[in-house]
Amino acid sequence: MIKGFYQESIFCREWNQESMAQIEHKIQLLLAQNNGVGVVGGSYAPGLPITLVSELALNALGYANVEQFQRRTAMLFTNCLSAKDRALQDVETFRRFTGEKILALPTQRGEERWFRLCKGDQTLPDGEKIWLLTISDCDARQNRELDLIEERDTAEAASRAKSNFLSGVSHDIRTPLNGILGMAHIASEHADDPEIVRESLEKLIAAGEQLESLINDILDMSRLESGKVELLHQPFDLYSLLSSIGDSLHAQSEKMQLKIGLHFNMTHRHVIGSPLHVQRIIANISSNAVKYNHVGGLLDYTLEEFPIDATHATYRFTIRDTGIGMSEKFLTHLYEPYSRANTADPEHYEGTGLGMSITMALVKKMNGTIRVQSQLGKGTTFTVDLPLELDTEACAAKDNTVSNSTELPELPNLQGMHILLAEDNDLNREIAEYILTGAGAAVTSASNGRQAVALFEASGQGSVPVFDAILMDIVMPEMDGLQAARAIRASAHPGAATVPIVAQSANAFADDVRKSSEAGMNGYVTKPLDETRLLRELAQYKK
Numbered sequence: 001m002i003k004g005f006y007q008e009s010i011f012c013r014e015w016n017q018e019s020m021a022q023i024e025h026k027i028q029l030l031l032a033q034n035n036g037v038g039v040v041g042g043s044y045a046p047g048l049p050i051t052l053v054s055e056l057a058l059n060a061l062g063y064a065n066v067e068q069f070q071r072r073t074a075m076l077f078t079n080c081l082s083a084k085d086r087a088l089q090d091v092e093t094f095r096r097f098t099g100e101k102i103l104a105l106p107t108q109r110g111e112e113r114w115f116r117l118c119k120g121d122q123t124l125p126d127g128e129k130i131w132l133l134t135i136s137d138c139d140a141r142q143n144r145e146l147d148l149i150e151e152r153d154t155a156e157a158a159s160r161a162k163s164n165f166l167s168g169v170s171h172d173i174r175t176p177l178n179g180i181l182g183m184a185h186i187a188s189e190h191a192d193d194p195e196i197v198r199e200s201l202e203k204l205i206a207a208g209e210q211l212e213s214l215i216n217d218i219l220d221m222s223r224l225e226s227g228k229v230e231l232l233h234q235p236f237d238l239y240s241l242l243s244s245i246g247d248s249l250h251a252q253s254e255k256m257q258l259k260i261g262l263h264f265n266m267t268h269r270h271v272i273g274s275p276l277h278v279q280r281i282i283a284n285i286s287s288n289a290v291k292y293n294h295v296g297g298l299l300d301y302t303l304e305e306f307p308i309d310a311t312h313a314t315y316r317f318t319i320r321d322t323g324i325g326m327s328e329k330f331l332t333h334l335y336e337p338y339s340r341a342n343t344a345d346p347e348h349y350e351g352t353g354l355g356m357s358i359t360m361a362l363v364k365k366m367n368g369t370i371r372v373q374s375q376l377g378k379g380t381t382f383t384v385d386l387p388l389e390l391d392t393e394a395c396a397a398k399d400n401t402v403s404n405s406t407e408l409p410e411l412p413n414l415q416g417m418h419i420l421l422a423e424d425n426d427l428n429r430e431i432a433e434y435i436l437t438g439a440g441a442a443v444t445s446a447s448n449g450r451q452a453v454a455l456f457e458a459s460g461q462g463s464v465p466v467f468d469a470i471l472m473d474i475v476m477p478e479m480d481g482l483q484a485a486r487a488i489r490a491s492a493h494p495g496a497a498t499v500p501i502v503a504q505s506a507n508a509f510a511d512d513v514r515k516s517s518e519a520g521m522n523g524y525v526t527k528p529l530d531e532t533r534l535l536r537e538l539a540q541y542k543k
Contacts, residue, residue, distance in 0.1 A: 038135045
């Protein structure tokens with residue numbers, strides 16, 4: 001051991017004073033170039049034996065003493081080179097390696113740390129040529145750089161995915177929008193021809209429903225990716241939930257002449273969970289089962305209950321169709337965002353390709369599982385298992401009234417009900433009034449939350465009627481629906497605590513439903529208003 005540069009201990013073989021002076025001079029040059037703190041050197045003999053190592057190099061690499069380190073060779077440095085540099089393991093190619101390189105080197109403990117190496121050769125007075133490496137620990141800096149590179153690559157990938165997504169969605173939005181505007185124009189141009197007007201309106205409604213589905217998918221996917229999806233914990237009726245899904249698909253199912261089968265094997269139909277998301281899961285699968293079915297095909301539902309404990313059960317939803325099916329190749333990509341089976345039938349090539357990705361994400365969030373079996377030309381079967389809490393407070397008698405009938409109940413009427421409608425948008429107010437009065441209800445309208453509160457507080461006095469229910473828009477000027485609901489509940493009016501308030505909103509997320517409930521509202525319907533769901537929601541408050 002000798003003292004060399006910076007008074008550092010250097011372990012090396014015996015060289016004469018002149019050779020050592022040249023070696024130390026070369027090392028000083030390399031250290032200045034590399035800003036390094038450790039040195040390793042050796043000869044160009046087979047195996048590239050190490051004949052010089054500094055104490056700081058030993059410490060950096062985690063070796064306790066030179067004897068431990070000398071069992072290793074320069075292969076310590078060459079073995080970690082990238083694939084294209086593997087030839088450096090050969091003596092001659094290692095001889096040609098000059099300059100700098102950053103490598104991950106194994107320490108004595110088997111861990112890897114990043115070091116910056118600077119290599120140079122020195123020919124001694126006796127003609128021997130040796131190699132020298134200065135090493136400096138750059139682990140923290142390199143890891144930071146790698147993290148930044150990973151973040152950059154991730155951001156670039158996300159940007160590309162977003163661009164591709166927006167490109168595809170732009171096409172899918174414009175397609176039904178073009179249909180809506182085009183059919184409206186045709187109907188306007190042929191106002192005196194009832195048949196053309198009727199056909200145009202049917203196509204306009206279909207395009208509007210397609211656009212609504214597209215927007216729902218985009219919003220749901222955005223919410224899921226941002227982690228803002230919030231599960232509800234509220235009682236609901238599984239049979240009613242399935243019925244509402246059937247209602248929404250009724251027209252399309254009839255058009256396709258589908259045979260629908262319902263099979264229930266459960267003890268409890270009343271559960272506690274997140275009905276909005278359970279409905280979304282089953283509706284997404286059901287929509288595809290209708291859309292990709294054959295005319296006159298079968299759509300079969302089975303709902304089974306498997307007890308977990310006294311207060312919880314797993315509910316298995318099985319949805320089987322006899323439609324066009326999916327290939328094995330496509331099944332491997334089924335749950336990927338923007339994934340759609342390529343089919344030659346243009347009628348079967350629509351939607352965002354987000355539905356099943358959303359379904360999978362929601363199933364996972366609810367600690368459930370989803371399985372699929374499909375065969376081209378023969379149909380598809382989805383099986384969804386969802387753990388749910390039993391609603392033990394619900395009447396047991398109600399749980400035993402499940403029917404396997406495929407007949408949909410008639411729409412309820414609101415005859416005799418007087419409803420306070422709070423809606424600031426003229427067109428939306430006209431639509432809601434049309435639906436409500438068409439079902440037999442009398443309607444009093446308010447254009448903002450402040451007017452709604454004033455009308456409610458005056459109800460039962462003079463010419464202002466007593467309201468059986470309030471249909472309250474959420475987003476309104478002056479006073480929004482949430483503020484209005486709180487004001488009504490805090491009112492001194494004798495009916496303040498009991499009058500049913502149903503929220504109506506274009507926001508269809510769980511936290512929006514939760515906020516409406518916290519504000520004192522009893523129910524929640526989404527826009528565009530579905531006539532069946534709206535009337536059923538209000539009919540339950542009919543006296």
